[in-house]
Amino acid sequence: MNQFYCGRCKIVFEGEEARCKCGKKRLKPPVVNDIMFLTFRIHGPTSGMLEDLLEQHEIPFMRQESRGGVPGAAFGKSSHFDYFVPFGAYAKAKELDEIVPR
Numbered sequence: 001m002n003q004f005y006c007g008r009c010k011i012v013f014e015g016e017e018a019r020c021k022c023g024k025k026r027l028k029p030p031v032v033n034d035i036m037f038l039t040f041r042i043h044g045p046t047s048g049m050l051e052d053l054l055e056q057h058e059i060p061f062m063r064q065e066s067r068g069g070v071p072g073a074a075f076g077k078s079s080h081f082d083y084f085v086p087f088g089a090y091a092k093a094k095e096l097d098e099i100v101p102r
């Protein structure tokens with residue numbers, strides 16, 4: 001099994017073939033600076049807690065308004081953030097994400 005990084009989905013997966021479920025081909029193994037999707041969070045205290053923890057551990061992150069629609073949310077207005085971190089910090093960032101309540 002090899003590891004591949006898909007820059008379109010921002011994920012790493014294991015497989016025999018360098019081809020992601022999204023159809024993207026000719027993928028390469030991940031390198032430390034590849035941007036990974038970490039998690040998504042509702043705007044609010046827990047998203048702030050996660051950001052504080054990432055900063056305390058000196059993990060650089062990117063935050064984007066989530067494009068996914070959320071039932072009940074006002075149309076056209078996102079109430080979620082998507083978070084991204086570099087592959088090199090992903091394992092640690094994932095641990096932090098898991099200790100912050102949803």
Ligand SMILES: [Zn+2]
Nearest residue numbers: 006009020022
């Ligand atoms: Zn993909």
